[in-house]
Amino acid sequence: VGKPIGIALIGCGVVGTGVLRLLAEHRESIEARIGSSLEIRGIVVSDPSRERDPLVPSALLTTDGEALVRSHDVDLVVEVMGGVARAGALVRLALETGKHVVTANKALLAEEGVALSALAEQKGLDLYYEAAVAGGIPIIRVLREGLSSDRVRAVYGIVNGTSNYILSRMRSAGLEFAVALAEAQSAGYAEADPTLDVGGGDAAHKLTVLARLAFGQHVRTEHVAIEGIDRVSRVDMQFAERFGYEIKPLAIAQRLTDGRLDLRVHPALVQQDAALAGIHGALNAVYVHGELVGPSLLSGLGAGAGPTAVSVVADVVDVAQNLVAGAPARRAAGVRDANAKVSVQPIGELVSSYYVRMTVRDRPGVLARVTGSLASHAVSVEQMVQQRPETASSEVAATLVFLTHEAREQDLRAAITEIDASQDVVSPTNVIRIVDQA
């Protein structure tokens, strides 16, 4: 058995506590696997006086993250604090002072991952982050190792459990968005400020990390076209179902035949028998299409102390094995050419089919004018449903729902702008993309 590996733990919330519990409960098997012992040298918290789980050794709590990270008996810094500013400063300091890093921080990786990977590589250090995307699913390992010999064509993910929970509940219980959101919040899934979840920002962070690994390019979150799930209402869910679809919160990264990347996060209609349609509630899933390996689906719990801690500790074991073997930075960071320009297809050039729901005045000629506008922008209709007002109070408005054939997004948007500007339409038209490959 070699000399102990010193660990600095940054953050001690539910995930940090989960990591401490796992390391304590599985100490024997983990040490047998590593051939050395792991020793926690200190735990960075903002308030050491707060009440904590009794398994947290209070003597190790400190507010001085810099001193702990710099400490010579720390080999590995485990960051589970979250947030970008302070966590980023400590992770950078760790790499600058020769410490390996395991982090679960997708926002930090999305913003600074490229620079941090370059710094780690330059210093010959490991930077691992399995827990940053889809906690319980080892997708980082699969992209980095299992598919290292294939060429990834596309990644389709459900990577925000809150959004998936909300849309699942809207569908299964017929709830409106606001009601399902409130339910998710009281169930502990959604944050008090749910913007990052339901607005798509969190999924875009994760997609950024996945796309870098899948395509070896320096994708940034700004490259991702983002739409939140708040545009989906109960009637959309019902119409989708009528056409044989479900609405799922997707994150999509694909390599187009012209070499550009298509990167987007949005709610999407997927066929009811599609692989991702079966992923309900707080589950996450990632569907990877490899050139040779074909389609492959991974699903599991995306968040929570247990799954996240398992992924963090799996990384700790991996880095520790590298250390014991005297082979840190055994794996390249995965991005081949640090200076390659990322070429992204603007969302207006996307070719997709669409679900379009309009609320129109119930008067003669409306359907002809609407379909005429669509046709004049080269958008052709594949299916249509017209729903007459059910109650006397809404007698002026009827609902028109179209599924289009494939069209260019900018053409569709131009048609909708024209239609929405007319007197025929009562309220803004809702457009949701259809994804047939997921």
Add this chain to the structure above:
Amino acid sequence: VGKPIGIALIGCGVVGTGVLRLLAEHRESIEARIGSSLEIRGIVVSDPSRERDPLVPSALLTTDGEALVRSHDVDLVVEVMGGVARAGALVRLALETGKHVVTANKALLAEEGVALSALAEQKGLDLYYEAAVAGGIPIIRVLREGLSSDRVRAVYGIVNGTSNYILSRMRSAGLEFAVALAEAQSAGYAEADPTLDVGGGDAAHKLTVLARLAFGQHVRTEHVAIEGIDRVSRVDMQFAERFGYEIKPLAIAQRLTDGRLDLRVHPALVQQDAALAGIHGALNAVYVHGELVGPSLLSGLGAGAGPTAVSVVADVVDVAQNLVAGAPARRAAGVRDANAKVSVQPIGELVSSYYVRMTVRDRPGVLARVTGSLASHAVSVEQMVQQRPETASSEVAATLVFLTHEAREQDLRAAITEIDASQDVVSPTNVIRIVDQA
């Protein structure tokens, strides 16, 4: 760039050719990842004169596997020949003469994997085998690395694509077993001798490999209770559907609360909305339940040159990275205690619910006698369907189908033996286990 890594390729069928193609087409990215080049030193075949894909360098073909494996410029032996005797001899020779090994050979691993792992560990060599189980699914990596920090409770797999294809076609097209088998054979899924696939032996080999990794015990194929899918007929499929189930070819390994292992391969009724019910055709899937990580599903293509070659080459990259980093045998083989006795629950002690189909004479008192026999063996009925003969020619026989509550298997078997021995029953009763956790 370090010195080239010499590879001996054993076998050059579809998988071997796929490996050569992948290494050629992705040479640049693979070498960038490894930091060294890979060089094929020789290819062992039985008949060098056979016509081959032009990308196979005929100058490298040899029938003298022993000489090639012993060669000093070979660092890594890649075995994709299959079969146990000759492949096993060459893999052993490789390890004995200090060569790392990547193999796709599940039969060899099932039979000799424990001894081969021990030999590799003793010699400080890598033995990797991602392609041996569920070709396109990186389940070995996930069990070995991603879940290294969790405790696996159970593994449920669909790991034989031929069996899954046959049962899927029986269901979707209403085919009888023999017809679906013939179709699978002409589609190239099933071997001329399909015994190993449809009899469950192939799945048992794979389950053996998975169970060793999941539980760290020296599981052998003899520990697995095996039933083939040939016991499933079209009517069973139809009755199952009527009760809300599908019939899938499962491989199950679970750790019971008393510490014993439950290891079995058999067709099983699974609920139509269960995760594994959605795995159709030649797809494979593995559903892993970790104590902390919860349930997690991986699915993808199980066989074929592409997926298998991707997994083989991913292992080659992994071993090469270890070599370049000077850290071979970085990972322990996964089995903690080589001498620990494996304690397996005898199948008779299994507690399960069951689907039972009887063909009985259509005469008074039969149902009372049959349910009486079941009750006297502590088997209670949860649901029952009786189907009267439809045509005059079969007027003597009616069909009785029961779904039982949970019962001990030996009790159920005793009841069926008693019932089948009576004058009430026309032909042997068919029993299929129900699995509610998959």
